Amino acid sequence: MTMNLAVLIKQVPDSDEVKMDPEKGTMIREGVSSIINPLDLNALEAAVGISKAFGGRVTVLTMGPSQAEEALREAIALGADRAILLSDRAFAGADSWATSLVLAETLRKTGPYDIVLAGEKATDGETGQVGPEVAALMGYNLATYVSFLDAGPRGVSVKCTVEEGTLYQWIPLPCLLTVLNDLNEPSLPTLAGKKKARRAEILKLGLAELGLTRENVGLLGSPTRVVRIETPKITRQTEFFSARDLERGIDRVIDILKEAAVI
Amino acid sequence: MRKEDRNFQGILVFGETRSNKIHSVTYELTGKARNLADVKGCEVSVLLLAESLRDDPSDLFRFGADKVLVVQDPSLSIFNQGIAVNVLKAIIEAENPEILLAPATTIGRTVLPSVAAMLQTGLTADCTGLEIDPDSGLLLQTRPAIGGNVMATIKTPVHRPQMATVRPKTFRIPAPRNRTGTLIYPTLPKETFSSPIQSIHLQRAEGDGGNIQDRDCVVSGGKGLRRPEGFRLIKELAELIDAGVGASRPTVEAKWISYPHQVGLSGKVVAPKIYLAAGISGAVQHLAGMQTAQKIIAINKDPEAPIFRIADVALCGDLYDILPRLIERIRVERCERNG
Numbered sequence: 121m122t123m124n125l126a127v128l129i130k131q132v133p134d135s136d137e138v139k140m141d142p143e144k145g146t147m148i149r150e151g152v153s154s155i156i157n158p159l160d161l162n163a164l165e166a167a168v169g170i171s172k173a174f175g176g177r178v179t180v181l182t183m184g185p186s187q188a189e190e191a192l193r194e195a196i197a198l199g200a201d202r203a204i205l206l207s208d209r210a211f212a213g214a215d216s217w218a219t220s221l222v223l224a225e226t227l228r229k230t231g232p233y234d235i236v237l238a239g240e241k242a243t244d245g246e247t248g249q250v251g252p253e254v255a256a257l258m259g260y261n262l263a264t265y266v267s268f269l270d271a272g273p274r275g276v277s278v279k280c281t282v283e284e285g286t287l288y289q290w291i292p293l294p295c296l297l298t299v300l301n302d303l304n305e306p307s308l309p310t311l312a313g314k315k316k317a318r319r320a321e322i323l324k325l326g327l328a329e330l331g332l333t334r335e336n337v338g339l340l341g342s343p344t345r346v347v348r349i350e351t352p353k354i355t356r357q358t359e360f361f362s363a364r365d366l367e368r369g370i371d372r373v374i375d376i377l378k379e380a381a382v383i
Numbered sequence: 384m385r386k387e388d389r390n391f392q393g394i395l396v397f398g399e400t401r402s403n404k405i406h407s408v409t410y411e412l413t414g415k416a417r418n419l420a421d422v423k424g425c426e427v428s429v430l431l432l433a434e435s436l437r438d439d440p441s442d443l444f445r446f447g448a449d450k451v452l453v454v455q456d457p458s459l460s461i462f463n464q465g466i467a468v469n470v471l472k473a474i475i476e477a478e479n480p481e482i483l484l485a486p487a488t489t490i491g492r493t494v495l496p497s498v499a500a501m502l503q504t505g506l507t508a509d510c511t512g513l514e515i516d517p518d519s520g521l522l523l524q525t526r527p528a529i530g531g532n533v534m535a536t537i538k539t540p541v542h543r544p545q546m547a548t549v550r551p552k553t554f555r556i557p558a559p560r561n562r563t564g565t566l567i568y569p570t571l572p573k574e575t576f577s578s579p580i581q582s583i584h585l586q587r588a589e590g591d592g593g594n595i596q597d598r599d600c601v602v603s604g605g606k607g608l609r610r611p612e613g614f615r616l617i618k619e620l621a622e623l624i625d626a627g628v629g630a631s632r633p634t635v636e637a638k639w640i641s642y643p644h645q646v647g648l649s650g651k652v653v654a655p656k657i658y659l660a661a662g663i664s665g666a667v668q669h670l671a672g673m674q675t676a677q678k679i680i681a682i683n684k685d686p687e688a689p690i691f692r693i694a695d696v697a698l699c700g701d702l703y704d705i706l707p708r709l710i711e712r713i714r715v716e717r718c719e720r721n722g
């Protein structure tokens with residue numbers, strides 16, 4: 121048998137480059153380059169491995185602005201066979217539900233798939249909700265926090281990292297797995313891969329092609345709304361010590377440790 | 384589902400049990416749900432799934448529950464997401480809660496998004512604050528926002544239930560009160576307890592140096608340590624005062640220390656008596672994991688470091704100067720006390 125695989129990837133700001141604005145306490149995002157969400161690289165690595173073992177095809181998909189095409193080309197350089205960009209003005213402002221709906225609809229239109237892989241969470245939003253929500257919309261069996269997998273023709277044996285330890289499960293196909301970085305060591309793009317990536321055709325789909333309506337996607341289709349954004353309130357009286365005062369500061373720390381009966 | 388479609392009422396807490404015992408986060412969420420319910424004037428129900436519960440579920444009444452639903456079945460001995468989703472969905476369909484709260488544990492973070500998608504409603508992950516909007520009666524869900532040093536407040540205006548997950552230790556367990564409620568053992572159709580997924584085995588891990596969430600003191604190091612060996616100094620201080628060792632995310636990503644030590648939005652939430660942060664700037668994602676500590680002591684060479692804004696004691700200077708001095712002082716205090 122051959123395996124039809126899909127990987128959900130997201131383009132995120134490179135968090136190593138993000139700097140804080142000392143005045144406003146906000147992040148400076150200008151000039152920060154974009155990368156593929158690190159855990160999605162683990163997902164891709166696993167998919168490419170499975171397709172090599174069984175024969176099959178790896179499709180990567182991302183919903184995002186047109187720049188997200190870069191992420192898809194990088195994924196092709198890393199071994200993906202086909203790339204789909206879901207880009208439409210109407211998709212903007214999507215919460216995890218509205219994102220999942222577009223991804224699920226795409227899987228339905230371009231599938232069927234045996235195994236879909238996603239990162240456990242993305243470094244920017246960090247909801248970790250998209251994978252499970254897509255699985256539920258597709259009616260696929262779901263496993264989360266996957267740190268080891270062994271795929272077979274009828275299902276996948278997984279180890280999942282949970283608070284209590286390691287959970288061993290058997291997940292029949294079709295399934296969606298969200299993965300952790302213990303799963304594997306993502307490889308680097310090869311020269312041949314890079315060449316292929318440059319020439320590759322990226323399939324672009326929007327609202328019309330997916331047969332969705334404006335009311336169901338993007339901000340309009342999102343059940344949640346951001347009502348306000350604020351900087352956290354300062355709730356403590358800070359005693360500040362520097363330079364020659366530091367010895368007094370250390371005295372205060374000793375007092376606190378004594379009060380708490382630590383020393 | 385839209386609120387017009389049914390009469391949604393009350394708050395349901397998806398409780399967590401481990402090894403047939405009620406996990407402390409269930410008490411934390413029950414207490415928080417009680418506060419919210421008192422504002423709304425509604426009831427709090429708590430759902431527990433177990434093979435065969437060893438704790439007394441009626442204990443939850445004293446922490447704010449009006450109703451406790453205990454679903455017991457042999458299939459619940461090891462977590463199975465397929466079955467857990469079936470059970471929660473069945474209970475939601477019977478109870479029609481307006482609000483659903485769950486712990487942001489691996490279980491809650493697996494079951495809740497699945498159920499949210501099936502019910503076509505919104506879900507906010509890892510909330511650090513929950514409130515009822517006095518005007519609309521809606522649940523206001525606050526969480527650190529994408530990327531910035533800011534908090535976003537989110538609501539779910541028309542879809543029901545309004546769903547949120549909350550990290551353990553975010554809210555305190557309230558003092559128990561003298562109250563009672565109704566204990567129910569719902570019977571669900573047999574097929575609820577079957578799933579194509581097979582949970583084969585749960586291998587319990589040996590404790591990784593003890594859980595930092597259970598410690599009275601936590602000493603954490605950040606990027607300001609500048610090199611992996613910096614954690615030796617952190618550990619030395621931690622051992623001296625019997626504290627857990629915490630860390631900021633970049634130090635974990637750089638593999639200076641392992642992930643179970645990470646404090647913050649994508650690590651653990653700690654609420655110790657004393658939290659000492661050395662070389663940590665105080666990004667909102669880090670604060671999300673420690674701001675409820677009783678006393679915060681921060682060491683940073685930058686007088687403008689955001690961590691100082693929430694610290695009780697700010698020591699501005701080089702941590703490689705201050706930490707050894709502090710360690711020395713503690714040793715001296717010890718000697719003097721021991722005669």
Ligand SMILES: Cc1cc2nc3c(=O)[nH]c(=O)nc-3n(C[C@H](O)[C@H](O)[C@H](O)COP(=O)(O)OP(=O)(O)OC[C@H]3O[C@@H](n4cnc5c(N)ncnc54)[C@H](O)[C@@H]3O)c2cc1C
Pocket residue numbers: 135243244245246529530604605606607608630631632633634645646647648649650651661662663664665666667668669672682683684685688700701702703
């Ligand atoms: C979605 C998301 C989730 C995140 N989750 C987490 C999380 O769970 N936990 C977490 O910690 N972060 C998290 N982060 C990262 C967070 O935004 C910050 O980048 C991170 O907390 C910064 O770590 P730091 O304070 O150690 O490093 P920096 O911000 O680099 O700060 C280092 C500090 O050390 C000080 N310093 C340097 N040298 C010395 C010296 N010799 N003596 C004293 N002080 C010195 C500097 O003045 C500076 O303030 C997350 C980010 C995102 C986007």
Ligand SMILES: Nc1ncnc2c1ncn2[C@@H]1O[C@H](COP(=O)(O)O)[C@@H](O)[C@H]1O
Pocket residue numbers: 128129130157159160181182183184216219223237238239240241242243245246247248249250251
């Ligand atoms: N816009 C998107 N396009 C494709 N995949 C996504 C998108 N957003 C999230 N994902 C996938 O879902 C995972 C979890 O993301 P999140 O729920 O945002 O934390 C990511 O690691 C991706 O695999």
